[in-house]
Amino acid sequence: MRILVLGGDGYLGWPTALHLSDCGHEVAVADNFARRGYDHEMGVESLVPIEPMQVRLDAWREVSGKTIKSYYGDLCDGEFTIDMIADFRPDAIVHFAEQRAAPYSMIDRKHAVYTQQNNVVGNLNVLFAIEQVDPEIHLVKLGTMGEYGTPNIDIEEGWLEVTHNGRTDRMLYPKKPGSFYHLSKVHDSHNIEFATRIWGLRATDLNQGVVYGQETDQTARDQRLATRFDYDAIFGTVLNRFVIQAVLGHPLTVYKPGGQTRGMLDIRDTVECIRLACENPADKGEFRVFNQMTESYSIDQVAKIVADKFDGSAEIEYVDNPRVEQGEHYYNVKHTGLVDLGLQPHLLSETLIENMFSVADKYKDRVDLGAMRPTVSWRTAQSPLRADK
Ligand code: NAD
Ligand code: USQ
Numbered sequence: 001m002r003i004l005v006l007g008g009d010g011y012l013g014w015p016t017a018l019h020l021s022d023c024g025h026e027v028a029v030a031d032n033f034a035r036r037g038y039d040h041e042m043g044v045e046s047l048v049p050i051e052p053m054q055v056r057l058d059a060w061r062e063v064s065g066k067t068i069k070s071y072y073g074d075l076c077d078g079e080f081t082i083d084m085i086a087d088f089r090p091d092a093i094v095h096f097a098e099q100r101a102a103p104y105s106m107i108d109r110k111h112a113v114y115t116q117q118n119n120v121v122g123n124l125n126v127l128f129a130i131e132q133v134d135p136e137i138h139l140v141k142l143g144t145m146g147e148y149g150t151p152n153i154d155i156e157e158g159w160l161e162v163t164h165n166g167r168t169d170r171m172l173y174p175k176k177p178g179s180f181y182h183l184s185k186v187h188d189s190h191n192i193e194f195a196t197r198i199w200g201l202r203a204t205d206l207n208q209g210v211v212y213g214q215e216t217d218q219t220a221r222d223q224r225l226a227t228r229f230d231y232d233a234i235f236g237t238v239l240n241r242f243v244i245q246a247v248l249g250h251p252l253t254v255y256k257p258g259g260q261t262r263g264m265l266d267i268r269d270t271v272e273c274i275r276l277a278c279e280n281p282a283d284k285g286e287f288r289v290f291n292q293m294t295e296s297y298s299i300d301q302v303a304k305i306v307a308d309k310f311d312g313s314a315e316i317e318y319v320d321n322p323r324v325e326q327g328e329h330y331y332n333v334k335h336t337g338l339v340d341l342g343l344q345p346h347l348l349s350e351t352l353i354e355n356m357f358s359v360a361d362k363y364k365d366r367v368d369l370g371a372m373r374p375t376v377s378w379r380t381a382q383s384p385l386r387a388d389k
Pocket of ligand 1: 006007008009010011012013030031032033034035036073074075076095096097098099100118122142143144145208209210211212228237
């Protein structure tokens, strides 16, 4: 298949592009390098150094003999988006290219507006480009489990059968997201479902949980193929942060009370889920939703697992929660769609995360401890950033 990976320079987009290329697909990546820009803005860096795109592509050609084409541009530029899709003529488009940090979207008005504009407009441009270039193209869009929030009923895969006053309908599952970022994904989902309904597009929305890990079979082949590993309080996700904190001897920062529960998955499962979704496309006119996660854990449990697996002592600290989120709640997610397509999950309970500890150990001198504590509060419309404090 010809597969275009939007956001192909990112934490997940890059390893996904490599995995798809390794599996024999003709792959192109596109990115505007906004993510590298947020690092400059925040004064932080990925713990693991990452190479410029051209070096990455050359390294992959050397290692695998395969070429990945690359496009540089912003999806918010509708002309760029349509020209790129018309040029590459993909069978599937994997869309990772959004601002993805909840805390970043909650810094202040400017960051909330940027996040929703970037994500919603970029996604709309992709939908319009598909309709104009070739409505057969399958859109595989990264959504998030956080679109659902933490409802007191089972979370289905995107759709819910509702009986109300004696009548029944199949409706989009109601959403109650927890940040302006998560809200942008809800808006995307509605726009995509509408496009499948009016234009007969085919789309898969992957409501992904929190990803952990830094290495895949392909990135491990050469240091120049490494993907990012973020630990700062804005872009670092919880399990990755806890691993790095353990290695540094920094307390694991559980935001109180710790009972908040999230779906999670290993980065090796992310890349495999994307392959499965691409190779098994949605039907024409179908808005297919998969909950892309393999296990649920409370943050307390995640901290205890990391502390147990760490070959040393790791302290857990209960920190005042900078977010507004439920601390104790029901959480039962259906996630059989991808398993039915053949996913064989790497479970945290069975996976050795030693590899993550050794990656963190190798680069621990690059850590800026000042970036570890949360600075963005959900309770105010204007959070002080580090530089302003
Ligand atoms: P990332 O920020 O590392 O990668 C996103 C990439 O998209 C970046 O390289 C960025 O430069 C690019 N990008 C952003 N806006 C763009 C635009 N307008 N035009 C072109 N390129 C643009 O994020 P990630 O962690 O790799 O996440 C990828 C996707 O998966 C996101 O959509 C995110 O919401 C979703 N997701 C991530 C996680 C996770 O734990 N990392 C979990 C669930 C869902
Ligand atoms: N948390 C802590 N301590 C920390 C960091 C986080 O207790 O040091 C808690 C948060 O309060 C939250 C949970 O861990 O309850 C998850 O936080 P996170 O920062 O790991 O993840 P989140 O903000 O939800 O966002 C990440 C990705 C995002 C993706 C989402 C999937 O950045 O792109 O959409 O995970 S999900 O959570 O399913 O919505």
